[in-house]
Amino acid sequence: MMIEFDHVIKKYNDFTLDLNMQIPKDRIIGLIGANGAGKSTTFKLILGLIHPDQGSVKVLDRTAQDLKPEQKQEIGTVFSDSGFSEYLKVNQLIPVMKRFYPDFREEEFAERCEKFQIPRNKQIRDFSTGMKAKLNVLLALSHGSRLLLLDEPTAGLDVVAREEILDLLREYMEIPGRSIVVSSHISGDLEHFCDDLYMIHEGEIVLHEETDRILEEYGFLKVTEQEYEALDKEYLLRVRKEPFGYSCLTDQKHYYLENYPEIVVEKGSVDEVITMLVKGETL
Amino acid sequence: MSGLLAKDMELLKINMKTYLAVFLIGFMYLIVQKNGSTFFVYYSIFVSIGVSVGTISYDAYHHGMNYLMTLPVTRKQYVWSKYLLGFCFAAVTGMAALLIGILKVQVTGNQEMQDLLISAGVSMILAGMILCGTIPLRLKYEAEKSRIIMVAAAAALFLLVAVCREGYNIYKKGFVRGFEFLERISGWQTACLLIVLLMICTAVSVKVSERIMERKEF
Numbered sequence: 001m002m003i004e005f006d007h008v009i010k011k012y013n014d015f016t017l018d019l020n021m022q023i024p025k026d027r028i029i030g031l032i033g034a035n036g037a038g039k040s041t042t043f044k045l046i047l048g049l050i051h052p053d054q055g056s057v058k059v060l061d062r063t064a065q066d067l068k069p070e071q072k073q074e075i076g077t078v079f080s081d082s083g084f085s086e087y088l089k090v091n092q093l094i095p096v097m098k099r100f101y102p103d104f105r106e107e108e109f110a111e112r113c114e115k116f117q118i119p120r121n122k123q124i125r126d127f128s129t130g131m132k133a134k135l136n137v138l139l140a141l142s143h144g145s146r147l148l149l150l151d152e153p154t155a156g157l158d159v160v161a162r163e164e165i166l167d168l169l170r171e172y173m174e175i176p177g178r179s180i181v182v183s184s185h186i187s188g189d190l191e192h193f194c195d196d197l198y199m200i201h202e203g204e205i206v207l208h209e210e211t212d213r214i215l216e217e218y219g220f221l222k223v224t225e226q227e228y229e230a231l232d233k234e235y236l237l238r239v240r241k242e243p244f245g246y247s248c249l250t251d252q253k254h255y256y257l258e259n260y261p262e263i264v265v266e267k268g269s270v271d272e273v274i275t276m277l278v279k280g281e282t283l
Numbered sequence: 284m285s286g287l288l289a290k291d292m293e294l295l296k297i298n299m300k301t302y303l304a305v306f307l308i309g310f311m312y313l314i315v316q317k318n319g320s321t322f323f324v325y326y327s328i329f330v331s332i333g334v335s336v337g338t339i340s341y342d343a344y345h346h347g348m349n350y351l352m353t354l355p356v357t358r359k360q361y362v363w364s365k366y367l368l369g370f371c372f373a374a375v376t377g378m379a380a381l382l383i384g385i386l387k388v389q390v391t392g393n394q395e396m397q398d399l400l401i402s403a404g405v406s407m408i409l410a411g412m413i414l415c416g417t418i419p420l421r422l423k424y425e426a427e428k429s430r431i432i433m434v435a436a437a438a439a440l441f442l443l444v445a446v447c448r449e450g451y452n453i454y455k456k457g458f459v460r461g462f463e464f465l466e467r468i469s470g471w472q473t474a475c476l477l478i479v480l481l482m483i484c485t486a487v488s489v490k491v492s493e494r495i496m497e498r499k500e501f
Contacts, residue, residue, distance in 0.1 A: 047353050049501040069355035077353040082346040085294060092293040100286035100354050149353075 001025075001058070002147050002179045003046055008055035010041060017041050017203040019055075026176060028169075030194035030211070031183035032274060038203045039183040040079075043151045046181070047077065060147065073101055076140030080152035083136050086125035090118060090135065101143035109142040116164070129156030137165050141172055148172065150182040154189050166193055187270040191215070199274055206277050209251075211270070218273050219253030221246075222264040231260065238280025249276040287356055287364040291338045295372075298334075305330055313383065317393050320384030321402040327380035328373050328410045332417065335369040339421045349501045358496040362422070366489055369414040377407050404474060411481045415488035422495045 003023040010017040017038040023029050031039045044050045045057045048064040057064040060071050067075075084093055090113060097104045113120055116134045124132060137153050148169070154162045169180060170193075184190050190197065190211075197214065199207035209218075223231060224245035235252035249268070250256060257265050268276070295302075306327060313323040342348055352358065381403045388394045416436065420429040468476070 044349070044501065049349060049352055051500065069357065069360075072353065072355040075353070077350065079346070079350055079353075082350040084290070084350065085341050085347055086345060087297050087341065088290075088293055092296070096286055096290045096293060099289040100356075 004058040030190035033200035076145035078136045078150045080155040090120040103144040148180040221248040284360040331376035335372040
C-alpha cells in the first residue's frame with residue numbers, strides 16, 4: 001500500500017475528520033468534496049503536517065509523522081495555496097531543488113517550463129494563478145517521485161491548461177509502481193482521470209467507488225408517486241422529492257432497466273451523484 | 284539541510300541591495316565618527332541577526348511552511364538550519380566589520396585596538412544570546428507577535444537589572460562577597476565563561492525550538 005488511514009480521527013473546534021482509507025500502487029485516486037469538507041486536512045495528515053487525534057496514517061510503510069528525508073524524496077506535493085517563497089524566481093529554485101532532490105531532472109524541468117511558458121527570470125509573485133499552478137505541478141514532477149499528492153492542482157487553470165496538466169500526469173503514470181492522490185471541488189476534472197473516487201462530506205467518506213462503476217452503474221430513476229410505491233427499493237441509495245414525483249439514486253441501474261422497462265433511467269454525472277448523496281434522503 | 288540553506292541564501296540575495304544600503308549607513312557613521320569602529324561592529328552584527336531571522340518570516344508567508352515541510356527535510360533540520368544561518372551570518376558579518384574597523388583604527392589611530400577587539404567579542408556573545416531568544420520566538424509566533432514578546436522580554440530584563448541595582452545598594456556587602464570571584468579571574472577566563480554560557484544558552488534554545496517545531500501543526 002502507498003497510503004493507509006487506519007481509523008483516523010482529527011478534531012478541530014467544530015469539525016471532525018473521520019477516515020479509513022487504503023491507497024494502493026498504480027492507481028489514481030480522486031478526493032472530491034466541497035470547500036471545507038476535509039480534503040486539505042487529509043493531505044496534511046498524509047504528509048505529517050498535522051497529527052491525528054486517533055488512529056494512524058502510514059505512507060510508504062512508515063508513520064506519516066516519522067517520514068525521513070529519503071522517503072519524502074519519493075513524494076511530490078502540490079498545494080493550491082502554498083509553495084516556495086513567492087519572492088524567488090524559477091532560476092533561483094533550480095539550485096535549491098538540486099540540493100533537495102539528488103534526482104532532480106534539470107533539463108526536463110527547463111524544457112517543460114519553456115513548453116508551458118513559465119518565465120524563469122521573474123518573481124513567482126508576479127505570475128498569474130495559472131502559471132503558479134503549472135509551476136507547482138512541474139516542480140512536483142521534476143524529481144522522479146513515486147507518489148504524487150495534489151491538492152487542487154488545477155485550481156485557477158483554464159480548460160486548455162487543465163488538460164495539459166492532466167496529460168502530464170497521465171504520462172507520469174505510465175511508469176509502474178506510481179500513484180497519484182488528487183483533490184478537486186470540481187468533480188468534472190477528475191471524472192475521466194481517476195481510477196477511484198472518494199467523496200468526502202463534512203469530514204466523512206460518503207462514497208468510495210471506482211470511477212467507471214459510477215459512470216456505468218450509477219443512475220437516476222425518475223418516477224411518479226405510483227411508480228415509486230411499486231418500486232423495489234433495495235438498490236436505492238438516496239431519494240429526493242421532485243415536482244413530478246421522485247428522483248432516486250441507484251448503484252444498480254441495469255437491475256431497474258431490466259425489471260422496470262417503463263420507468264425513465266438517466267445516467268448521472270459524478271457531480272449529480274455527489275449532489276444526490278449529500279442532499280438526498282436515505283431510505 | 285543543504286537545500287534549506289541554499290533556499291535561504293537565495294532569499295538573502297533578493298534583498299541584498301537593501302541590506303547593503305543599511306550597512307552603508309553604518310559605514311558612513313564609521314567614517315564620520317572619531318570612535319566609530321565599535322559602533323560599526325555592533326551595528327553590522329545586529330543588522331545581520333535581523334536579516335537571518337527574517338528568513339523565517341519569508342518561509343511563513345502564504346502558508347509557505349506547509350510546503351517547506353513536505354520537502355525532504357525534518358523539522359529538526361529546519362531548526363538547525365536557522366541556527367546555522369544565524370550564527371554563521373553574524374560571524375561572517377562581524378568579522379568583515381571588525382576588519383574594516385581595524386583598518387580605520389590603523390589609519391586614524393583614534394582608538395585602542397584592544398577596546399575594539401573586546402567590543403567585537405562582547406557583541407558576538409550578545410548577538411548569540413539574542414539569536415537564542417529570537418529564533419524560538421519567531422518559530423512559535425508570527426513576526427509581529429514575536430517582536431512584541433521580544434520587546435516585553437527586553438523591558439523585563441531592564442526591570443530585573445534595575446531591581447538588582449537597588450538590591451545591591453541595600454545588601455551591598457552580601458553582593459560583594461557573592462561576586463568577589465570576578466575580581467580574581469582574568470580577561471581570558473571571563474571570555475571562556477561567556478562562551479560556555481553562550482553554548483549552554485544555544486543548546487537550551489535549540490532544544491526549545493525543536494520542541495516547538497515538533498508540536499507545531501501546519
